[in-house]
Amino acid sequence: DAGITQSPxxxxxxxxxxxxxRCHQTENHRYMYWYRQDPGHGLRLIHYxxxxxxxxxxxxxxxxxxxRSKTEDFLLTxxxxxxxxxxxxxxxxxxxxxxxxxxxxxxxxxTVV
Amino acid sequence: SQQGEEDPQALSIQEGENATMNCSYxxxxxxxxxxxxxxxxxxxxxxxxxxxEREKHSGRLRVTLDTSKKSSxxxxxxxxxxxxxxxxCATDSGGGADGLxxxxxxxxxxxx
Numbered sequence: 001d002a003g004i005t006q007s008p009x010x011x012x013x014x015x016x017x018x019x020x021x022r023c024h025q026t027e028n029h030r031y032m033y034w035y036r037q038d039p040g041h042g043l044r045l046i047h048y049x050x051x052x053x054x055x056x057x058x059x060x061x062x063x064x065x066x067x068r069s070k071t072e073d074f075l076l077t078x079x080x081x082x083x084x085x086x087x088x089x090x091x092x093x094x095x096x097x098x099x100x101x102x103x104x105x106x107x108x109x110x111t112v113v
Numbered sequence: 114s115q116q117g118e119e120d121p122q123a124l125s126i127q128e129g130e131n132a133t134m135n136c137s138y139x140x141x142x143x144x145x146x147x148x149x150x151x152x153x154x155x156x157x158x159x160x161x162x163x164x165x166e167r168e169k170h171s172g173r174l175r176v177t178l179d180t181s182k183k184s185s186x187x188x189x190x191x192x193x194x195x196x197x198x199x200x201x202c203a204t205d206s207g208g209g210a211d212g213l214x215x216x217x218x219x220x221x222x223x224x225x
Contacts, residue, residue: 033212042201042217043156058211090155098143098207099163104155 003027006091006105013112019078021108023091025071032074033092033102034058034066036085043090049074050097081112118216119202125222132189134219136202137182143207145178147187150199150218159187159200189221197223 003026013019023032031050035043045058047066055066063085065077078085091105120135136145144163148156162169162178162185169176175188189196199220203213 031212035215040217043215045212045214048211056211092156092212094212098205099161101146101158101161102156102203102213104148104157106155107153 004091004093004103004105006089006108008108009106010109011111013081013110015082015112016080019081019110021076021089021091021110023074023076023093023105025074025093027093027095027103028071029093029095029103030071031094031097032068033094034064034074034076035090035092036060036087037090037107038087046076046089078110081110083112086110086112119200119219121219122217123220123222125224126192127224128192128194130192132192132196132221132223134187134200134221136185136187136216138185138202138204138216139183140204140206142180142204144205145176145185146203146205146213147174147176147185148201148203148215150201152198156201192221192223194223194225197221 005024007022033048034046037043044060046064049055049068067075089108092102094100094102118137146161147159150156160171160176162176173190178185199218201215201218203215
């Protein structure tokens with residue numbers, strides 16, 4: 001497996017609470033991504049980063065924020081968790097902006113009750 | 114919005130048979146990739162085919178790309194039980210840093 005670790009792997013939280021998911025890589029790749037995976041929707045991009053402190057929104061960014069203060073860490077925060085954010089979250093990394101494969105973490109299963 | 118759409122959504126075949134999955138997409142692409150996801154795991158890259166390529170092989174995998182029809186197919190030959198997984202196509206439009214756009218996947222079951 002590529003050097004990419006997500007934490008926590010599982011989390012149950014209550015509606016209205018903030019939640020932060022962490023993605024840590026040891027590959028020194030410039031590009032990092034957060035996706036969510038839901039039945040019937042495949043993977044959808046939440047936010048991405050193209051360098052330290054350089055981030056942008058993806059397709060489903062409402063209710064999420066991200067930060068990248070170091071090359072190796074990309075944090076996803078649910079500002080006030082809702083039941084619709086119950087999902088499996090995947091972090092991915094890639095060395096170049098295009099024409100390259102992405103490497104995925106093992107995923108974080110988040111349940112909002 | 115989804116770029117790729119896999120077909121069929123689910124496929125069940127006997128071990129040793131060939132499995133074919135299709136992907137259609139909507140806009141022009143720089144390349145198309147296929148990924149596998151085992152239950153409860155992350156996605157693993159299988160193969161990348163560039164827009165100027167028509168066919169590519171990797172072991173038991175064969176991928177074709179028809180840019181005029183905006184479609185791709187993944188063929189797995191001589192299937193094994195370990196091939197049971199979900200398979201996703203992903204398109205790279207090459208327009209920026211926003212990565213890949215994934216389809217909804219085909220769930221493949223190989224019956225022993």
